[in-house]
Amino acid sequence: MVEKIKTDVLVVGGGPGGRVAYMALKQFGVTDVKMVANEEPTVICSLPYGVGRRLVPGGPEAVVVDLSKPHRLPPTILQDVLQGNVTALDPAAREAVVEGPGGQTAVGFDRLVLAPGALPWIPAVEGVLAETGTVQGTGVFYGDEWVDKGRLADHVYVLRGAWDARRLDRLASEKKTALVVGTGAIGLETAEALLDRGMAVTLLEALPHVVAAMDGDMAARVEQRLAERNVPVRKDARLARVFPGGVELSDGTVLEADAVVFATGVRPDLRLAKATGLETGRGIVVDRQMRTSAPEVYAVGDAVQVVDGATGESILPLIGTLAMRQAMVAASNIAGRPMELPPLTAWGVSEILGLHWGSVGWTEEAARRAGYSVAGLIQPVRTRDPFMPEGKDGAWKLVVATAPKDRVKPGQILGFQVVQDGDSPLFLAERFLDIVSRGETVMDLFGHYFIHSPAHNAVDDPYLGLLSQAMRTFGR
Numbered sequence: 001m002v003e004k005i006k007t008d009v010l011v012v013g014g015g016p017g018g019r020v021a022y023m024a025l026k027q028f029g030v031t032d033v034k035m036v037a038n039e040e041p042t043v044i045c046s047l048p049y050g051v052g053r054r055l056v057p058g059g060p061e062a063v064v065v066d067l068s069k070p071h072r073l074p075p076t077i078l079q080d081v082l083q084g085n086v087t088a089l090d091p092a093a094r095e096a097v098v099e100g101p102g103g104q105t106a107v108g109f110d111r112l113v114l115a116p117g118a119l120p121w122i123p124a125v126e127g128v129l130a131e132t133g134t135v136q137g138t139g140v141f142y143g144d145e146w147v148d149k150g151r152l153a154d155h156v157y158v159l160r161g162a163w164d165a166r167r168l169d170r171l172a173s174e175k176k177t178a179l180v181v182g183t184g185a186i187g188l189e190t191a192e193a194l195l196d197r198g199m200a201v202t203l204l205e206a207l208p209h210v211v212a213a214m215d216g217d218m219a220a221r222v223e224q225r226l227a228e229r230n231v232p233v234r235k236d237a238r239l240a241r242v243f244p245g246g247v248e249l250s251d252g253t254v255l256e257a258d259a260v261v262f263a264t265g266v267r268p269d270l271r272l273a274k275a276t277g278l279e280t281g282r283g284i285v286v287d288r289q290m291r292t293s294a295p296e297v298y299a300v301g302d303a304v305q306v307v308d309g310a311t312g313e314s315i316l317p318l319i320g321t322l323a324m325r326q327a328m329v330a331a332s333n334i335a336g337r338p339m340e341l342p343p344l345t346a347w348g349v350s351e352i353l354g355l356h357w358g359s360v361g362w363t364e365e366a367a368r369r370a371g372y373s374v375a376g377l378i379q380p381v382r383t384r385d386p387f388m389p390e391g392k393d394g395a396w397k398l399v400v401a402t403a404p405k406d407r408v409k410p411g412q413i414l415g416f417q418v419v420q421d422g423d424s425p426l427f428l429a430e431r432f433l434d435i436v437s438r439g440e441t442v443m444d445l446f447g448h449y450f451i452h453s454p455a456h457n458a459v460d461d462p463y464l465g466l467l468s469q470a471m472r473t474f475g476r
């Protein structure tokens with residue numbers, strides 16, 4: 001028999017988007033909220049560091065969120081969580097079906113927040129799946145096909161949840177060598193975690209350079225750091241097959257390793273949204289209040305596509321803090337306090353072997369592929385004045401439109417990248433996040449003030465440096 005319950009708001013998904021939606025709804029005075037979660041919640045961004053144990057000595061368990069000791073979460077969370085999967089959703093009838101350990105529950109709701117997130121994407125090469133795998137967790141996309149993680153071969157790894165982190169942690173304790181496929185933030189952070197644990201790691205990248213979120217000229221600095229630390233990187237590497245002792249590339253090269261870790265990107269999980277008939281494109285289509293094509297259903301997080309503030313294109317940012325911000329917007333609207341998501345663009349900031357990198361908006365390469373005419377301006381920076389021995393070299397790069405296209409105007413800054421040693425570029429990237437997502441031009445750089453403080457930076461004003469470079473380039 002199907003149990004029937006009713007709640008004012010049902011949140012689907014217990015990731016950062018779902019949890020913050022739940023929390024914000026409670027804070028805004030909506031008391032009757034239920035959240036459906038199908039896996040242990042984690043502070044997901046810290047999973048690689050849990051595996052590495054240098055920054056998180058407690059290992060992966062320290063990164064798992066214990067709902068019985070809620071930190072910041074409302075104390076009602078345990079009784080409000082329904083364990084299981086939402087397998088069917090009927091917005092017109094305002095009912096969702098949850099399949100849990102105890103059977104099916106039909107949950108009636110007034111409003112629903114869909115936060116199903118994204119899943120690791122693995123290229124569909126031979127040897128990734130096994131007849132009888134032992135891996136636990138939710139699912140992955142193997143090419144275009146959703147497969148249960150239980151079907152992954154024992155030597156194949158991904159990193160998205162607590163089980164994945166525990167498996168990698170065990171791998172690091174028991175084995176010596178790993179191939180990490182993919183050199184984005186997650187690939188590099190996972191590689192460093194395994195290096196920290198004493199494993200020998202080789203990186204494989206299908207593209208001509210590492211870190212697709214940056215252009216080749218900036219990513220070269222990351223490649224140099226990897227080379228200095230003797231971390232082998234194979235670029236333009238296409239996998240032909242995976243086998244228990246390693247991989248074979250399409251050029252016939254065989255690389256041996258105890259494990260193959262896929263960090264080849266993620267894809268939004270649109271299965272429920274599509275089955276429900278919600279409008280989808282690359283992700284679930286929402287307005288700036290986070291409402292989907294069904295007025296009583298809101299959607300937030302990695303499964304949602306948003307409008308890029310710089311260009312007006314639909315983008316999939318796949319960023320945790322953005323999922324949380326979207327969740328706040330959805331919750332506020334549901335609670336009767338109208339709110340819209342401010343302009344945004346995509347971003348990524350990380351660190352590998354002491355070298356910090358950040359990228360905001362469009363790379364020169366991605367902008368050209370999308371049909372924009374752009375120029376790249378690189379400004380070398382030194383982190384301290386030349387007479388200070390602790391100063392390190394770095395570089396900033398602006399991607400600037402040189403011709404109009406749709407709403408993009410000449411001189412508009414479409415992207416920013418930074419690579420620097422030692423110091424975190426976090427606040428700098430945040431500043432350029434505003435500049436890019438609000439459509440500012442290089443001339444607007446003059447309106448951004450620069451603070452010099454010898455203990456923190458060098459006296460040269462890089463905003464003026466970039467502005468002068470832009471004026472020379474554009475003949476102003």
Ligand SMILES: Cc1cc2nc3c(=O)[nH]c(=O)nc-3n(C[C@H](O)[C@H](O)[C@H](O)COP(=O)(O)OP(=O)(O)OC[C@H]3O[C@@H](n4cnc5c(N)ncnc54)[C@H](O)[C@@H]3O)c2cc1C
Binds near residue numbers: 016272318319
């Ligand atoms: C290793 C790693 C490092 C990262 N580092 C950073 C970082 O430094 N900074 C940053 O901002 N972002 C980072 N991210 C990205 C960030 O984790 C994601 O953007 C964020 O998790 C998205 O939150 P979400 O709630 O939309 O989706 P998810 O975290 O994917 O959560 C969705 C949840 O919903 C569940 N679900 C799906 N369908 C259903 C259903 N039908 N019923 C019930 N439950 C369902 C899923 O299983 C999952 O548990 C990182 C991601 C990873 C994997």
